[in-house]
Amino acid sequence: MRKTYKILAFLLIFALLPLVSCAKKDDYQTKYIFAMDTDINIHISADGDVRELFSLCERLIYSIEDKLSKTRTCSDVYRLNAGERVKCDEVTLAVLERAQTAYELSDGAFDPTVAGLVEMWRKCEEINALPSEDRLAAELSRVGFERLHIENGETWLETGTKLDLGGVGKGYAETAVAELIKENAHAFGVRGFMLDFGGMVGVFGEKANGENYRVGLRDPDNAKKNRGRVELAEGFVSVSGDYERYVTVGGEKYHHIIDPKTGYPAQNGLRSVTVISDDGATADALSTALFVMGLERALELCEREDIQAVFFLSDGEVKTAGGANYIK
Ligand code: AMP
Ligand code: MG
Numbered sequence: 409m410r411k412t413y414k415i416l417a418f419l420l421i422f423a424l425l426p427l428v429s430c431a432k433k434d435d436y437q438t439k440y441i442f443a444m445d446t447d448i449n450i451h452i453s454a455d456g457d458v459r460e461l462f463s464l465c466e467r468l469i470y471s472i473e474d475k476l477s478k479t480r481t482c483s484d485v486y487r488l489n490a491g492e493r494v495k496c497d498e499v500t501l502a503v504l505e506r507a508q509t510a511y512e513l514s515d516g517a518f519d520p521t522v523a524g525l526v527e528m529w530r531k532c533e534e535i536n537a538l539p540s541e542d543r544l545a546a547e548l549s550r551v552g553f554e555r556l557h558i559e560n561g562e563t564w565l566e567t568g569t570k571l572d573l574g575g576v577g578k579g580y581a582e583t584a585v586a587e588l589i590k591e592n593a594h595a596f597g598v599r600g601f602m603l604d605f606g607g608m609v610g611v612f613g614e615k616a617n618g619e620n621y622r623v624g625l626r627d628p629d630n631a632k633k634n635r636g637r638v639e640l641a642e643g644f645v646s647v648s649g650d651y652e653r654y655v656t657v658g659g660e661k662y663h664h665i666i667d668p669k670t671g672y673p674a675q676n677g678l679r680s681v682t683v684i685s686d687d688g689a690t691a692d693a694l695s696t697a698l699f700v701m702g703l704e705r706a707l708e709l710c711e712r713e714d715i716q717a718v719f720f721l722s723d724g725e726v727k728t729a730g731g732a733n734y735i736k
Contacts, residue, residue: 435453436451436452436453436602437451437452437453437454437457437458437459437462438450438451438452439462439465439466441465441466441469443469443470443473444469444472444473444476444477444577444578444581444605445574446578446605446606447604447606448469448603448604448605448606449603449604450462450465450585450589450601450602450603450604451601451602451603451604452589452596452598452600452601453598453599453600453601453613453614454596454597454598454599455596455597455599456596456597458596458598460596461589461592461596461598464588464592465585465588465589468581468584468585468588469581469585471499472499472577472580472581472584473581475496475497475499475500476499476500476503476573476577478523478571478572478574484496484497484500484563485500485571485573488556488563488564488565488570488571489523489565489570489571491564491565491567492564493562493563493564494562494563494564495561495562495563496558496563499580500563501558501563502580503573503576503577503580503689504556504558504563504573506576506579506580506689506690506693507520507553507573507575507576507693508553509690509693510576510690510693510694510696510697511553513694513697513709513713514694514697514698514700514701514709515701515705516552516553516668516669517667517668517697517698517700517701517705518575518576518693518694518696518697518700519551519552519553519668520553520571520572520573520575520576521550521551521552521553521555521556521565521569521570521571521572521668522551522572522666522668523570523571523572524547524550524551524568524569524570525547525548525551525666525668525671526572526574526664526666527570528543528544528547528671529655529657529662529664529666529673530655532655532657532662533655533656533657536657536658537657537658538657538658539671544671547671548668548671549568550566550568550569550570551569551668551671552569552668555569556569556571575648575665575692575693575696576689576692576693576696577692578605578606578608578688578692579605579608579644579646579687579688579689579690579691579692579693580688580689580692581605581688582603582605582608582610582644582688582692583610583644583687583688583689585603585610586601586603586610586612586644586688589601589612590612593613598613599613599614600612600613600614600615601613602621607646607647607649607652608644608645608646608647608688608691608692609623609644609645609646610643610644610645610688611623611640611642611643611645612642613642620639620640620641620733621639621640621641621642622637622638622639622735623637623638623639623640623645624636624637625637625638625647625680625682625718625720625734626647626649626651626680628649628650628651628679628680628720629679631651635720635726636718636726636734636735636736637734637735638682638684638718638732638733638734638735639733639735640684640733642686643684643685643686643691644684644685644686644687644688644690644691644692645682645683645684645691646682646683646685646688646691646692646694646695647680647681647682647695648665648680648681648695648696648698648699649679649680649681649699649720650663650665650673650674650678650679650680650699651663651679651680652664654673665696665699665700666700667700668700674699674700674702676700676701676702676703677702677703677721677722677723678699678702678703678706678719678720678721678722679720679721679722680699680719680720681695681698681699681706681717681718681719681720682695682717682718682719682732683695683698683715683716683717684716684717684732685715685716694715694717695717697709698710698715698717698719703719703721703727706719706729707727707729710729710730711729711730714730715729715730716729716730716731716732717729717730717732718732718734
């Protein structure tokens with residue numbers, strides 16, 4: 409590891425721990441990885457040395473990234489986006505299945521075929537101009553999960569449509585890592601672990617004093633502060649917010665969560681949505697989906713599907729659903 413990365417890793421370890429409390433810093437061994445365009449921290453509390461387990465986790469994350477990356481020329485997603493018919497790996501198929509469930513539940517608010525629109529907004533920043541009506545209409549005409557086909561073991565996209573699994577892939581990878589650590593828990597004497605994949609947190613196993621884990625929720629207006637926390641015995645917590653990633657056009661910020669109906673970043677009075685689930689991919693996809701749906705439709709879906717969620721609104725109000733244990 410280069411020296412700068414070492415320093416970065418050190419800083420990140422101590423940046424994450426305040427987010428997940430009920431654990432003494434020195435109880436945990438930590439591994440920092442940069443993958444999936446994300447800072448990843450894995451913290452394991454164990455009786456023995458877990459460096460070998462960290463290596464297994466690292467290899468697993470890179471192997472998932474190899475299938476889902478938009479930029480690696482051999483990945484399933486790259487090849488699908490290039491118009492090929494692909495015999496996809498089971499990882500890619502599993503992620504597509506989760507994406508489809510979120511697409512259906514959210515009535516199209518979650519739709520990974522927004523890749524063309526994401527790319528369009530990146531270009532808008534480069535040329536510092538908003539999209540023309542024609543460009544927007546052209547991109548919108550290529551959006552729609554029903555333009556992805558899986559038949560006889562082959563997957564392909566209709567002409568011009570592209571995939572971006574950035575709204576669900578990290579959650580999938582986090583669940584896979586959690587499963588791997590659980591499978592090896594006995595061999596390495598693992599007592600508990602905390603995963604942080606850039607805003608997607610997973611907490612498992614024994615905690616100090618038998619208390620619940622506490623996951624701090626970032627104040628949308630202040631990156632240095634939390635606005636309350638959620639408490640849980642174990643599981644995954646995913647946050648989708650308008651402050652996470654954005655492009656700047658004409659001095660205005662345009663965030664990274666796109667409404668597939670308008671082509672513009674979703675703007676509906678929500679600043680962030682947090683979803684708690686025992687499955688990482690579900691938490692990841694649903695936090696993105698609910699953010700696009702807006703409060704009213706999101707609350708209906710949470711009620712119908714029993715989804716635990718916390719909503720931070722533009723006016724500073726906080727709403728919860730599904731019995732999410734939010735503490736101010
Ligand atoms: P997240 O940060 O998990 O909420 O996911 C946001 C990422 O998902 C973006 O950076 C895009 O890569 C992708 N994305 C943006 N809008 C959508 C959408 N409406 N449905 C699915 N994925 C999306
Ligand atoms: Mg997501």
